[in-house]
Amino acid sequence: MADLIVFGEDWGGLPSSTQHLISHLMKRHRVIWVNSIGMRSPRLSFSDMKRVYQKIMAMLKRSDKPSQQSSEQITPIIINPKVLPFHSSKLIRQLNKRLLLRDINRAIEQEGFEKVILWLSLPTAVDMIGSLSERASIYYCGDDFEGLDGVDHKTVKPLEQELAKKVDLILVVSKTLARKFTNPNTIILPHGVDYPLFSSPTIKPHDLPENAPIAGFYGSISPWLDTDMLAQSAIALPSWQFVFIGDIKTNVSSLQALPNVHFLGPRPHNQLPSYVQHWNVAMLPFLGNKQIEACNPLKLREYLASGTPIAATPFPAVREYENLVAIQSPKEPFSRVILRANKQQKEKSIRQDTVSNESWQHRATQLEALINHLSR
Template sequence: MIRRFNKWRLLKDINRAIEHEGFDKIILWLSLPTAVDMVGSFNEQASIYYCGDDFEGLDGVDHKMVKPLEQELAEKVDLILVVSKVLTRKFTHPDSIILPHGVDYPLFSTPAARPHDLPENGPIAGFYGSISAWLETDILVQSAIALPSWQFVFIGDIKTDVSSLQALPNVQFLGARPHNQLPAYIQHWNVAMLPFRDNKQIAACNPLKLREYLASGTPIASTTFPAAREYEELLAIQSPKEPFSRVILRANKQREEKARRQSRVSTESWQHRATQLEALINHLSR
């Protein structure tokens, strides 16, 4: 009954928008399994499921409900796009294609002035993004204690318990910042961090910030996960049982490789991804 109500309400709103915009050739783009009932409702030329996360491993999601909906959606659509190699294993659909995230290379590679609220006393290890349960706070606490001369800076909304970090004198939480201000921060860090937990969600992720970090040229210290290993020659990646503080110090020794990091993602722009997507859609709608 809930699905029928949701479909009725969505159809009403979307059809109104279609009429207002004068659309006559519809390509249906879905990024949530819960929208499965929209497939076939608009006499669309083609339907696409854009899978950007492993919903079965995502926090705050009813995994028992979402799995059958996603399977149903995968069977109905004409094309499945996934952002990582790990996600391709979920689908047997013959038309499943990897379309990784892009990066705003000009924004992150163009030098920006140092923000006034960055600490001046010592080298900086930084992170920006949602400060959530997928961050490995234990290794961050260990690192901040092991490297007392370093400043640890976090930018983003806090959505998990970080009291153990907040208690340390060399850790600062600056709050969220607009996306276009982030390059100014990361370019003036000594090391950018990807301190993620080893779980199903992270195994399937393709974090935007990885390519943004690379485009800035800043050295990167990372835990190990599949998306990071695709760039392993450019990152300092944590080895089994290695303290993360040592990974930060290893990354800091890679300062001279800035040009290599930037060059690797210089052709992975959002415009390039859009061109790839346009070609796929044109093929589908013939």
């Protein structure tokens, strides 16, 4: 049975597709998880300095033995990497590689890993390929990093191109991303959904507005949201309440000024079903840009599993469910899309049934066959 060394985001936050898949694979495979080694150099901003502080504290707390988190659930061996986030420098890359190899090889020896397969979700980990006597390597591409906000595109693009040439298998989450790569070993593995979590009925949270229809969104409140369109919608629908859950990472002053708009802050992933199930309409209000064109948002299938009607701006991933989602037409006010979606309440079971066979467990089973083939 193959052992996995995974380079991803920091373990334990809102779960990414990588965390969902690896969580299921851990039932049969031992895993070393290397927390994020970054995608750009830090700036002199509060958020970046806070992030740097958190990473330094995580490294200082680390003992000589990689941490195994205490939990009733299976968790990976976690390494907090001691690296410098300056990936455009060849000298820094060599230093980072040496530091990473020291920690990872120690963990491999302590845990007795064999038949190692590398899983890379970040192009900045490219230098690890061929350095750990691995049987094979996988690049899991869940985003278009060339269009992703908060990424040093000039540095990351050539790293991703280098990575795509070196790995044995590329997994992408959408057809749009598949077109980026010439590697013939490129396979589309769409996102899944925690269907039992999002489909099981829940109690309405106390902090949701009462006695009014609700249009809601959860996730990162970032520049890819069309805040102007949302403000226009809230003004056009004064009897509706607009609820947003997540960290605010962009200017939302136009929305905060409106009496029927509410920002509730972030919530743990396992609490999200209790919110979305009690909205009248769940929103996917994205701007049209390169990142959104390539995205396959986890919340799309989570919304469907909840059964809540969905109002969305047009992008390729949502078109796959166009019979189940109210999708904005050219020049159509988004407020009308919300009202159209609200008329689809009776199709709840159809929405849920459509994604009932798209669980993360099902995706992990597909992935298991690929890993077994690579580990031979």
